[in-house]
Amino acid sequence: MSDAAMLSPPASPLVPVHADRAATALLSVEDLSVEFRSMAGTTKAVAGFSMAIAPGRTVALVGESGSGKSVTSQAILGLLPKNGVITSGRILFRDAELGEVDLAAIPRASPQFRSIRGRSIALVFQEPMTAFSPLHTLGDQIGEMAAIHRNASKAEIAELTAETLRLVRFPEPARAMRMYPFELSGGLRQRAMIAMALMCRPPLLIADEPTTALDVTLQAQILKLLKDLQAELGMALLLITHDLGVVANLAEEVVVMHHGRIVESGPVETIFSRPSHPYLVSLMKAVPDFSDAEQRRLKPIREIKIDADVLVKPKASGPKGEPILEAQGLSKSFSLRGDRRLVGRAPARVIRALADVSLTVRRGECLGLVGESGSGKTTLARALMRAVPVDEGSIVLNGDDGPVDLVSADRETMFTVRKRMQYVFQDPFSSLDPRMTVGAILAEPLEIHGVCETGERRERVERLLAAVGLEPSFASRYPHSFSGGQRQRIGIARALALEPEILICDEPVAALDVSVQAQILNLLKDLQRLSGLTYVFITHNLAVVNHIADRIVVMCDGAVVELAPRAELFREPLHPYTKMLIEAVPHADLARPLDFSNLPEVGLIGRRDWAAPFTIARDIPMPQLLEARPGHFVRAANLDFLSDERPPVKPSGTELRT
Template identity: 55%
Template sequence: MKSETDLLRIENLGISFSMLGGRLEVVRGVNLRVLPGKVTALVGESGSGKSVISQSVMGILPNTAKVTGKILFTDPVDGRSTDILRLSRDGPEIRALRGSRMAKIFQEPMTSLSPLHTVGNQISEVLAIHTESTKDERRFKTEEMLGLVGFAKPSRTYDMYPFELSGGMRQRAMIAMALICRPALLIADEPTTALDVTIQAQILELLRDLQHKLNMAMLLITHDLGVVANMADEVVVIYHGEIMEAGTVGAIYRKPQHAYLKGLMAAVPHFDMKPGERLKALREVPVNSETLWAKKKPVENAPEILLSVRDLVKTYGIRKSGLFGKQDKTLVKAVDGISFDIKRGECLGLVGESGSGKTTVSKILMRAVTPDGGSVIFDDGRGKIDVLKAEGAELMQLRTRMQMVFQDPVSSLSPRMTVQNILSEPLEIHGLGDSAYRLKKVRALMQAIGLDQRFLNRYPHSFSGGQRQRIGIARALALGPQLLICDEPVSALDVSVQAQILNLLKDLQKELGLTYLFISHNLAVVDYMADRIAVMYAGRIVEIAPREIILRDPVHPYTRSLLAAIPFPDLDRPLDFDTLKANDTSNKQAWGSQFTGGTETLAPADLGGGHLVLARRNADARELRSW
């Protein structure tokens, strides 16, 4: 196709950075295009060069970067082509393009928005830079755009600060800022990665609708193949700075050619997997737990229930009138009377959106948060332990039996400790063995998670995200626990690395007889890992059932909306935005009278086969199923 018809055309792009000892080449010979009014998706893992390419298009690469090739932007208004790489770095030409004709949405809206300025102030600043409009005109246009991106009260939002908005609302504000000058090209860099699945679906629908309304082209940067299938017209697959495959979305999904693309698709967990089927990670992790002490005989006559949770309640107070004013607090129930059991050797999946109370539950179980009421009993056959009241030696003993794998492997590992220090620290705290014994155990842990023992003296910053998460898992296994609480352990990882970690956790569970509480907002991941699934909403468990029941025959409207919001990497199963709107998770009125009411009017209804759903007391099971 001739370059005149391409809105954006990148030809033979090369990007390198000056480093100690020479230059590091991160992008090599990249060619891609974005057609007017169309979406081109740039797909690849972290470190593949996606974001660097987008920065080069916007002209915001750091000074250490050296760029070769061409980036041609053809403005549809006047038909004039501009090679962005030939423009002065901060000259008037690139500044006129950036923000006006080309705009970018960043991955993390909280760090991209100024905490010191109101939302309206930041959006209208773009108009002040690029237009001659008056202050009143800027406010009018800003409020109009805030309404367009889905804010119910734009005039109120205009005067709010970013911290007053939820993650999804902040991303909408970022979109409003990017689109306020009606650009011809929008670069969306992982616009939904940090969002819940239902909020992600709303943002995707919003971007799609605005793209059609404004006749805007989009360069969508993502590693989520489900998002690509629902949004893209053309797809470009990149690996280590080089294009592996490019084509229309139909050709890429129905007839993938390159081995890397096939590997990416095989690494994505999906709902059609057969029992026992494994994810195909691009790089498998060899697991050898033979030398780990956790592999021991179970206690004779041990009870079936390892952990029993009953009526947990946790309330937080939100101060209304500032630091020095009257202490007027609004009480919010983060956890509202939840109960569940975890059976020995099983994986219980706990799913729900941000703010539903999942992490608060995990912190209560680990004694990091004190609940207002309820009980947690741990029983491995050697005597019951009241988790919430354990002290002294009993608490230390409990710590060896329950451990946690955290969401963010970067912040959960000390940057000042070597891997050897990190893995031996639990052994030192509990006074287990001498230094030679601890070193032996640390080497065994490294072997169990598939990391080379030569890495023991390295620091966390020298490892990839997946390797850091494996170190976090090894630390959790150091004391030979029976129960692992995994709080979003793969949400920050690429799909191929995610497959590695999930397979590793499955292998360790099988070989060491571990029991998991697996917390996630990704139902496809939970489907792969869990035996039973509990769904949380607003501090309560609204549905709990064996995995195959809850994913194939959900009853609660919230569970249905969660399932409907998952973008499948399948062109034959597009997102159903109409169903999502009908079952809007924030609109309880759309749920039906059987599922709404206060704590006094709702109770778990038993539908048989271990399937419980939160509904009105004495609700008829057949009625609930047919809703």
């Protein structure tokens, strides 16, 4: 069967979820079609969509980016842009005050629709940082819902806001009401967004990718919170996501969308045990899982075909497996905002981002860095690039001309080093200049470093595009005209422009859906195999790091707590922090649900209450990294928790040359 035939939508619409109970459904969408009209033409975003949600039920809307999931939620809430038009269908909602209303027939700006939006149907946005105003406190923004829909007094609003923050398990609600969004971590911002949506206790909550950019423990906490709130308030939940692990742990019904149409729907048990549509089967095959014994090749829905002949192999400076980048004893602290001391003896308020970090990157390997948000992964990556200065320690880059200490290197030396080390950023859109064409973006590193003559740059740009599976004609287009996966491939091509030896990839697939994520991961593995690249790969997704890494470094609170070969780490993790990360990963498998009872409290990034011998306390020296098994290091005071048959103890630092 061809790809086009496999992915084509069905000829007739499927039976909607809860069709037999549509008469009693809280929300019933019937044959909905949405178009976007512009001078360039008409784009049909949703075609013949039908779905029903009963009170108190959870329905997951699943599909790739561009499948029409978010457009459907916008149509339900009347938030479509001006050029978005509902061309057919009904959206029937049973409101407690207005009775049954057709939301598709009500003007979006009418008082009737505004009374429903927020009071009876609320939305949790995907990115809470952009959804909140940076100029107003959380208390003002969350309380605004009560001011609009309940006409409450200031005292009543403050009391209801604090009560709602407590409802979403927010630490210190009274203090949080005076804070601004940028002062909170990603997980707390998402809880604040959920609190704002729940101010009026709506019977229907729409959660649009609520956990996409969160690390595994924060994601698990948000999923548990949604599950608890639904049971406590009896509300229905429409969950929009591309993460099948989230669906398996939260949903009761599933609707799968592709190109604006429903291709499969039914109970979650049927969807996972007997998927029938080829698109859903392909979507499941694209999901990485750390339970795989071997590093299998992922099967994306659309494979990226790269031209190996256009790749220029970097000049090898030594045999594979020898140390190429060595870090010893790195420490870094940042001053806290709000330190207004002019004179005084009080110590400065600081956050320790790195604490005595030592590691070695071997030539030709992929070293994975995993940990929660705030664990120090990105600070370490930027320190390795010397994008941020370190307080203590050394970073040595080995090459043909001998070792170079990057901490003490001058500007001229670092300019040369930049050609050997390049960075792939997490957000491909903000890292590409929107005013430059793709060709100009890829040619810029060549021009800065004077790599080739002006006449050769066009040829080099075309070769770079072919190396990441893009057409040479794309050089004349701007970044906004590409999908997220294509923009990330452009970012990788820019990093390859100077033919580096090391790529530092900072969460390169965090914001991508599973099929595009599979494309990028396969591309990185192919480039490594064909060009001999060395990777430092940063991620919070253990399934992703299991797929691509050779060795894995686990970071917590700025320190390395475990370092081991990939298979060894997942087969027998030693540190309780590593075990907690593994247990927090949602599997796309109903037989392996998340253990919500074993999650840490919200807001705790660096836990210092590990049992002995892993205890990290402020009044005692930090334990060393000890070699528990060959190549497997753990930060502990001793190895008494292991069996008697073990190799001799080796202190921290010996792993640099093991």
